[in-house]
Amino acid sequence: MSFKDLKLNRPLLRAIAESGYNNPTLVQEKTIPLVLDKKDIIVSAQTGTGKTAAFALPILQLLFDRQDAPKKGKTIKALIVSPTRELAIQIEANFKTYSSYTNLRTTVVYGGTSIEPQKEILTKGIDILIATPGRLLDLHKQDIVNLDYVETLVLDEADLMLDMGFIDDVKKIERLCTKEKQILLFSATIPYKVEQLANSILNAPERVEVAQNSSTSKQVVQLLYYVPKRNKIELCLHLLRNTIKGNILIFRRTKFGVDKLEKTLLKNGYKVDSIHGDKSQTGRQDALNKFRKGEINILIATDVAARGIDINDLDVVVNFDLPNVPETYVHRIGRTARAGKKGIAYSFCSADEKSYVQTIQQLIQLQLDIIEDHPYPLDPKAKPIVHKSKKTGSKHRKGRKSEASKKKKKRWY
Known part of the structure; x- marks a missing residue:
């Protein structure tokens, strides 16, 4: 299968070709048609399988016909939430590469850097926003980000997002977007927590599984x-x-x-x-x-x-x-x-x-x-070292003096 078979338009195909890709990966082949059909999806795929392009390409295709905004400016129509800054930066780089022959505008916001330049770009208007949860909610609180027009919400690396304690933020972000949106959830593994989240916010999702969660490379x-x-x-x-x-x-x-x-x-x-x-x-x-x-x-x-x-x-x-x-x-x-x-x-x-x-x-x-042949072998009978605190708690409840200390006190009367 080639990218042409996925019904992508010329500007996107040109950008893909210039990036040096000829054929879609398995996750792209399975996911792109579902996204173009406006379905909610849960995709289970490891990093390195090409999943960023699996959502970036169809999102750009869906927004392509409305890339030239009227005078009131552009509104955020696609929101990608990512757990870490590095990942967010990488996703933005992918979007920029694939959208080079369109007028669609993308930006990324994350914590740990100055908020002012990010505000400036957002007020000019963008089509696609990639964000880490904390900074996104900060900007929303300051009325810089308006999520009322979001048509596609992507939750990337959902398992990591939940491991990092972002579950409440993710639910809040989902509620801030429109009810009619399409949700794409990507996760390397689908533990129970991710399953629960998916059940609570997705609408009759299609599932895409690429390789077993446990697959380690034969190489x-x-x-x-x-x-x-x-x-x-x-x-x-x-x-x-x-x-x-x-x-x-x-x-x-x-x-x-x-x-x-x-x-x-x-x-x-x-x-x-x-x-x-x-x-x-x-x-x-x-x-x-x-x-x-x-x-x-x-x-x-x-x-x-x-x-x-x-x-x-x-x-x-x-x-x-x-x-x-x-x-x-x-x-x-x-x-x-x-x-x-x-x-x-x-x-x-x-x-x-x-x-x-x-x-x-x-x-x-x-x-x-x-490998047993090395200078620092572990004694097979070795027990784990349990570090115990030397401090022992007081026998007495807090605020109660011991009998002995009461006796020592010299009374003033």
């Missing part, structure tokens, strides 16, 4: 190292010196962990940078650009910061901390071995993460290859 070699928690940094350095080569993305669970590992690797002379939620937008973007240009070859990230980032030619993913949600593991290793290339995923498992390995293996229906 990825998945290796598992059992290692005591205290030795993970040494193991990481050992592998970087002797085994791991190329462009490397390392995942850690916390921002603190990211910073700690980054300092250690810099001290050891590695070209490394990091992205996490506490970094400014420009800091995150700079780190990404350095990685893409080859100025650094190691990027350390938390899951939230790395979701939706498109990095080509990634050779290795390292799960320094194993994720407690098995689907997250699938996302992480899905960043390597894209477009038919091969990749390697290294996972470090300490005693307290053993249960995560089980749930990951159940999900992907695959046994990870255990």
Whole structure:
């Protein structure tokens, strides 16, 4: 099937051809006709399957006939809500590419940067708005954004949006749009929470599933190292010196962990940078650009910061901390071995993460290859270290003095 068969118009086909795409991916093939038919849809597809174009192209097609607004200016007719800034920026770049031969105007708004330039663009009038939930509601409160004319609402990476605690914001945004709108919900996985949200706001949705939620690429070699928690940094350095080569993305669970590992690797002379939620937008973007240009070859990230980032030619993913949600593991290793290339995923498992390995293996229906030949093996009998607080609470209820302290007091009478 070619893009022509999807009944897209000439200006869009021209922009697609110039981007170097000839044939639609499976998710595009299944989704575009449904969007053009104005159906509500739930799409379950991993990152890297081309899902942004699956909603961007039909939205641009639907708005094409009304691209030249009357004097009162343009109104927001399509709203795309995205959980992270990086993802929102990437979606905007896609829309701009595909709409280059139209007069449709797109902009992106997100927190962490000055609100004034965003207000300025919005007051001039746009057709398509891409936004993170917090900044969108801020702008709406200030009467800068009017959602009364939204015809298509896209919720991208819905599972991540709910994991990040945006459920109330999403419902509020949905209520602020018109009742008659079309809703497109995209999610890498469809856990119960996403299912519940879909049932509450979508109208008789069609479902599109592309590959199993659990599918991990056959091109990825998945290796598992059992290692005591205290030795993970040494193991990481050992592998970087002797085994791991190329462009490397390392995942850690916390921002603190990211910073700690980054300092250690810099001290050891590695070209490394990091992205996490506490970094400014420009800091995150700079780190990404350095990685893409080859100025650094190691990027350390938390899951939230790395979701939706498109990095080509990634050779290795390292799960320094194993994720407690098995689907997250699938996302992480899905960043390597894209477009038919091969990749390697290294996972470090300490005693307290053993249960995560089980749930990951159940999900992907695959046994990870255990590498025992390394300098920091974990004692198979090792029990998870449970850190107990040394502080013990008072025996007495707050505000009550003990008998002893009452006796010590010298009375004034």
